[in-house]
Amino acid sequence: MKILQLRFLYGFVFFCQLVGSNVLYAQKKQEIKQSGGLVYSIKVLEDKDGRLTINNISNQKFQPLLTNAPNYGLTNSVYWFKIDMINHTNEQDFLFKIQNATISNSIFYTVNHGLINTQVIKNTTPLKQREFNSQYPLFKVTLLPDSALTCYLRISSNNVMDLPMSLKSDVSILDDINLDQWFFGIYSGIILIMFLYNIFIYLTVKDDQYLYYVFYILVVGLTQACLKGYAVKFLWPNNEWLIRQAPHIITACSGIFSILFTFNFLHVRQYAHKVYIVLNTLIVIYFVSIAVYLSGGYIAGQKILQANTSLVSVVILSCGFYTYKKGYKPALFFNISWSFFLGGVIIYILKDAGVLPVNNFTSNAILIGSGLEATLLSFALADKINIYKKEKERSQEETVRALQENERIIREQNVILETKVNERTLELKAANEELNEALEDLKQAQTQLVESEKMASLGQLTAGIAHEINNPINFVTSNVNPLKRDVGQLLDVITSLEELSVSDLAVADKQKRIDELKEEMDFDYLKVEISHLLNGIHEGASRTAEIVKGLRIFSRVDEDDLKRADINAGLDSTLVIVNNLLNNKIKVTKNYADLPLIECYPGKLNQVFLNLLTNAIHAIKSVFGDNTGGELTISTYFDADNVFVKITDNGTGMDADTQKKIFEPFFTTKEVGEGTGLGMSIAYNTIKKHNGQIFVESAVGEGTTFILELPIVHKIQAT
Template sequence: MNIHTACKTFLLSFFLLLTAGVQAQVTYNGSKGIQTIGNKIEYYIDSSGTKTLKSIQEQDQFLRSSSNVPDFGMIKTPVWLKISIYNVSPKEDLMLEFDQSLIQDIQFYYKKNGEWQLNQSGELYPFHARANNYHKFIYNLPIKTDSTATYYARIKSTHEMQMPIFLGDRAHMDDSNLTKNIFFGIFFGIILVMFFYNLFIYFSVKDPIYLYYVIYIFIVGLAQATIEGYSFHYLWPNNSFLATRSFFLLTAFVNISGVEFTRKFLQTSKFIPKLDKIAYLLYAVYAVVIGLTIKGHLFVSYQILQLFAGIVSLYMLIIAVTIARTGYRPAKFFLIAWMPLILGIIIWILKDYNVFSYNVFTNYSITIGSALEVILLSFALADKINIFKADKERSQEETLRALQENERIIREQNVVLELKVNERTLELRESNLELGRTLEDLKQAQSQLVESEKMASLGQLTAGIAHEINNPINFVTANIKPLKRDVDMMFEAFAFIENISLSESPLEEKQSQIAEYKQDLDFDYLIVEINDLLKGIKEGASRTAEIVKGLKIFSRLDEDDLKVADINEGLDSTLVIANNLLNNNIKVVKAYGEIPPIECYAGKLNQVFLNIISNGAYAVQKQFGDHSGGEIIITTTNDEEYIYISIKDNGTGMDEKTQKKIFEPFFTTKDVGEGTGLGMSIAYNTIKKHNGQIQLNSAEGEGTEFVLQLPIIHKVIAI
């Protein structure tokens, strides 16, 4: 160190000792790059709100700040800051930064050419009014080396007024702000990745919980961007209304969407219905905050938000812990994911109340907690996919068991039916054999797509047969056991009477013994009961024969041949097969006209009727559920050339888009596994094969009507 430098340092130290008791002054030597100068400034609270720069200089009632980060709390009146800077560094391009974006009005006074100049900016003014194009408030301080300059700032805010103030040269200030921007960019990148990732999952699995989460992520990202000033900078730079109110509105929406997502994800209405109702009280509070914010009562809104930030965090923690104790797995994941955000909120609140000091960690605690929470909650939601997969596997197993049981029942009923048919009529057995041969020929002739639909229809047919035949067969089998018991009693009675008649007792004594035995046996009632049981067996057998007859009409063993058929009879046989689809809740109204028989492929038409009726039953079931009121109306009429069959339901109906695609192969409105999408396509082709037409009339929410037009005399169209 040379003599000149030593003297200069001595004189500087001596000057600082002399001025230390007079006023606060910041000495910048550039050694640390960026300095925190909060404890080296002076402030004055303008309780009247009327002070001007001139009056504030004349009074000079400034107080020395004792904190590195001055904290003036929630204050409605302006705060004046006096900042004196002595530059001993070789850099003359100094910059002053107020590291706070949520300032309603900041008036920065500086001298230029001996005159005081004013830069006025903040949320009440367009963004371009700022001295530098940055989301925080940065001012250029061209202070020459070994020179002192004094600056004044009048600040007014509707938030907790914590004011970190940094001083540095341009290069270090740019590096510092770049680091902050990179940090926020990482956070926002996480938000965007999670947003699109969960949005993709929502479109894949259609689970509404993912949509709730996507909305929550979007609002969290926008709220954090607003807190850091990016929203005002890039989204609404000229809108002071949104600039002053966006923080309050978005904070309210973050809490509303967060609570609603929590309710849906944890199923609080199922596990803790009483605590779940508290959410509606919270919604009401945030609705009040939104109303107050729109009307401009921002101080009250901020106080409510501060108070309920802790309450909402505690509420979510309580419900997560409560549900996790039940063993509900998603609640455990939720609890782990939510803890970083809750901890961040608590740190942020305690920072506002000066329990924790202001630093990078406490200032960005919510941002860090939000990023961790978003990532961990995405893991929790991903776990739901595993739950869905397990549920789907269980459902498939149950479906397989049901199909196997159905197959067993059908197999048993087929055995019973075969025995009855073999016992009663040779003609029916021959017809069944012929039907089997015809079905085998038809299977070989059909394409793979039609085969798929046939298998689906066969499932409906067999289910209908099993359902319809089961009742009369059960009725027959239920009467056999009591009939055998009564017949055995009759045989015992005959044996007793025979023994009495062969005895040597007097005739009167024999008659007395027989009469007494018949009275004990209730012989007359026994005869009546045997007749009733035989009558029941006869009725069950007759009903079985009727069902078999309906099956024969429906299946049309000669359906590959063009023949004359009664369409009304075909509709009735189809209703017998489809009876199990009606669930006793759907009323079928038959308005048959006296239509003539027509030349047709009867079996194929019956398949068309079954497809339309089953679709109508499905639509009615979706509209009415287990309630009554659903109906299907079947009407037949004719003119000289055509017959017309109308099948109308009052189900869910179709929109225009569905109506345009209804006859396209593979198009279906049913859920996966409930339909192949080939039924109406085959129906359309079958009607065309008959040189007929099929007309669709439908209105969404009102019902659907199919009108089939078939020629009475089938005409072969030459190609």
């Protein structure tokens, strides 16, 4: 039954629009209009080509009108009206009014004794240039008492040709205009109050529905202001572009915002997803109508707008009934408000069709319906808030009950849990003690492993030092005995010279004896040999001092404080330690830059250098053994913030999997017993302690490169 009622309602709406958009002619008799003692009749002629002029219009055949408010809809035709009037009053000043501010062009001709007086009014004519300060076309008619007059009216328009016409005294017409303005003032007040009230609520509750409603009623109010001409009168009286384009654009925006408000208020996407898609399509059509209208297709744009608006009205009202049927109660107010608006539209259309009389109520039916719609929609939002409030209160009550139930359950569970916690506490305490013991054992094992790595390094260090010191010391000791022998010979010569000096021999004989002694012991060779032996001892001692200096640099013990240290010196001291591993078979190339001193722990960095160099030497020996061909390159360089140490070998190299694991504790590529697997892990942690980075580049069979990046100024990291 409801579906049948809806179909009847929609059919009635379309029928009324169809009736209102057709030309109304009198087929049987001419209708005589009376306004007091002023009698006039109106006839109409359609000029489809727009070629007729005032000079040849009198010979044309006019058709009488049944109503003084014809509506010809959207048309490219020009309409001529012939007005015959007789004045039976004592007045002579009258006004002919067309109550439609959107008429594009209207020309009023007064024919009196062969003289033609012309009055032209366009909708783009600024009000200040019109004789009367009214948005409606008003034409002055002077008709003496007891006389007759014939006038012609030429109308063409890009908008709906709705032509409510009246001929009255100038005072009566101006009173009608003031009354019309009074009606619109009431309507504007309602819209303004609803606008301010709901925008205040939106700013208070931050509900988007109020924001959509505010925009909706704003464009609805502007639409009515455009259609009634008050936008031209009060908002943009001198802007021809807005006068011509604004009614269409704002009417389309009214439809768009009505859809957006419907989306939000009725939750269309949730309750009627297919309707949601349809309405989105209709929004696109609104934009199409605007584009067509702005491009110059006025009639086509208006027709698209009219058809789309009719369809939107039907879809929105259907959606309102559908969502209400689905159980969404706020849709009831929505349906009632839209019904009032559509009722106003229907009354207005029936007025244009001549079914209802033309009066203040029927002329302002759309304003009344729109005002009631805006008011009821505001009530609908308020009702929705009340529903939300009740739902919130009900939800809060349910929440309180649930919390009370939870509290009871929690109290009961607390007793059970407390017992279980006490039991578990004892178990956890025992387990914790076991874990502490295991942790302590693990720490001791880790400490022992680290110490093992250090001892391994120390053993290597000791062997290197012993080897390096042994060579120069052997050189010194091997020169001591020959030097003692040569010194003994010198002492013997000195003794002989003492004896010779106290003898009684002549000077010549003494000189001869001395020469014999020098020749006997080969004195010149003895001097050369002693010089060589002393130089050898000096070189051995210097080499020993150099080794001791390198050892002192390497084994820095000031690890608790940061020191400014020379990285190049640390590398050289480490090379001294590993020199015995090179065995004169591996070529070492040093490319040192003139580095700035950096803040670091020098001893720990030397340990890193030692680990990297020994690994490199081991990799080289794995390829070349005791043969030559191995190369070890050490480079240093720096930028504004960091120094870089690059150690490259041409050893075995590493694959990608090995590179990923190289810094993991206990990972080693050496044979069992040759390493603990902690060297690279210690190196990684040491560089990390310096806030630096360590990078590895390697390929199997091509060698390996380690790059250390160390900050020049040690930065304390936040923990």
